[in-house]
Amino acid sequence: MKISARNVLKGKVKKVIHGAVNSEVTLELPGGLEIVSIITKTSAENLGLTEGKEVYAVIKASNVMIATD
Template identity: 65%
Template sequence: MKISARNALKATVKKIIPGAINTEVTLEIAPGINVTAIITKTSVENLELAEGKVAYAVIKSSDVIVAID
């Protein structure tokens, strides 16, 4: 895989919740640390996503904001 985005986190698909048009995909990037993405049903099918499969959370953003309590 070659990609220009700087943040590609290897993960395991933990949960897939299909909706009418979009699907919620939860990826575990480390034990107990999840990232959730909303993607189209077509993308889920094209990527052949399934629970337990390895995938990448690719984050493309021009800004990263840091906060504390």
């Protein structure tokens, strides 16, 4: 796989919660950190996302915002 995004994180699917339209996918990264993504339910099904499957989180963003109280 070749991709232009520079932020690619390999992990395992920890949990998938399907809604009517979207699915919430929790990935566990090496070291125990977790990242959550909301994708369409159709995409989750087409990718065959199930607990324990090795996948990649691909992050492509032109802006990352940081806030404080």
